[in-house]
Amino acid sequence: MKKIIIGDQIVKSFGEGEEKRRVLGGVSACINEGEFVAVMGPSGSGKSTLLFALSGTDGIDGGKVMVDGKDISEIGETELSDLRRSKMGFVFQQPTMLKNLNILDNIILPSMRGNRKNAAKMTETARALMKRVGIAELEKRDITQVSGGQLQRAGICRALMNSPKVIFGDEPTGALNSQTAQEIMDLFSEINAEGTAVMLVTHDAKVAARAERILFMNDGTIASELTLPKFDGSNPDDRIEKVTVKMREIGI
Numbered sequence: 001m002k003k004i005i006i007g008d009q010i011v012k013s014f015g016e017g018e019e020k021r022r023v024l025g026g027v028s029a030c031i032n033e034g035e036f037v038a039v040m041g042p043s044g045s046g047k048s049t050l051l052f053a054l055s056g057t058d059g060i061d062g063g064k065v066m067v068d069g070k071d072i073s074e075i076g077e078t079e080l081s082d083l084r085r086s087k088m089g090f091v092f093q094q095p096t097m098l099k100n101l102n103i104l105d106n107i108i109l110p111s112m113r114g115n116r117k118n119a120a121k122m123t124e125t126a127r128a129l130m131k132r133v134g135i136a137e138l139e140k141r142d143i144t145q146v147s148g149g150q151l152q153r154a155g156i157c158r159a160l161m162n163s164p165k166v167i168f169g170d171e172p173t174g175a176l177n178s179q180t181a182q183e184i185m186d187l188f189s190e191i192n193a194e195g196t197a198v199m200l201v202t203h204d205a206k207v208a209a210r211a212e213r214i215l216f217m218n219d220g221t222i223a224s225e226l227t228l229p230k231f232d233g234s235n236p237d238d239r240i241e242k243v244t245v246k247m248r249e250i251g252i
């Protein structure tokens with residue numbers, strides 16, 4: 001299977017001098033085309049740091065990250081940001097959106113950079129995505145006039161604007177009630193079933209159980225891995241049970 005992202009022996013530290021702390025201690029992890037990967041582990045184990053390293057959002061101190069066959073340390077800032085914009089989408093716990101723009105413009109804005117000529121096409125794409133995730137009627141609303149779940153749907157539209165090869169999510173359901181979280185996870189599963197790879201950082205076994213590979217981090221390393229069949233909606237409870245058993249086994 002083709003690997004879209006390869007992280008090889010990634011080392012990352014924060015702080016200086018005596019305060020310096022190694023957060024990733026030589027982590028190797030990849031994302032295959034169309035794969036759904038979850039990253040679990042205790043708070044502070046390095047999950048988000050790994051996500052930011054693999055997506056080229058943050059630099060690393062050692063090792064290598066390859067995106068679509070390119071070593072990202074060997075390309076300039078502009079090429080890296082183009083690569084991130086064209087191949088990756090990002091969904092966070094709470095989408096950061098601009099208060100003075102409506103939902104539609106917030107979805108379009110990040111993909112417009114350097115591409116103003118395509119405004120009509122972008123609007124068309126955004127409208128199709130909004131319809132698809134069930135928020136078509138909200139395009140003119142301010143971001144303060146929608147629910148947390150609706151805002152997260154808008155965040156997912158924004159992440160999908162450039163048809164990325166991979167979507168990264170950092171606790172995308174962390175701020176949602178369980179019903180809305182389930183709906184958002186259904187959306188991630190659908191997006192993945194259509195061929196987009198997904199990597200989600202989560203503390204929630206229910207969320208991780210949607211993945212086909214779960215990386216369990218501990219203290220800056222991948223302590224264990226669990227593989228499940230691709231999610232097709234069947235046996236959700238069995239999958240969650242497998243994840244929780246594994247979590248207990250490795251003590252997280």
Ligand SMILES: Nc1ncnc2c1ncn2[C@@H]1O[C@H](COP(=O)(O)OP(=O)(O)OP(=O)(O)O)[C@@H](O)[C@H]1O
Nearest residue numbers: 014015023041042043044045046047048049050201
């Ligand atoms: N920009 C930063 N500057 C300094 N320390 C940082 C920075 N980002 C992360 N850290 C530290 O690195 C460690 C790992 O952080 P990270 O956010 O990757 O953990 P995590 O497993 O995602 O945790 P959580 O589940 O709480 O989100 C933590 O001790 C954190 O305080």
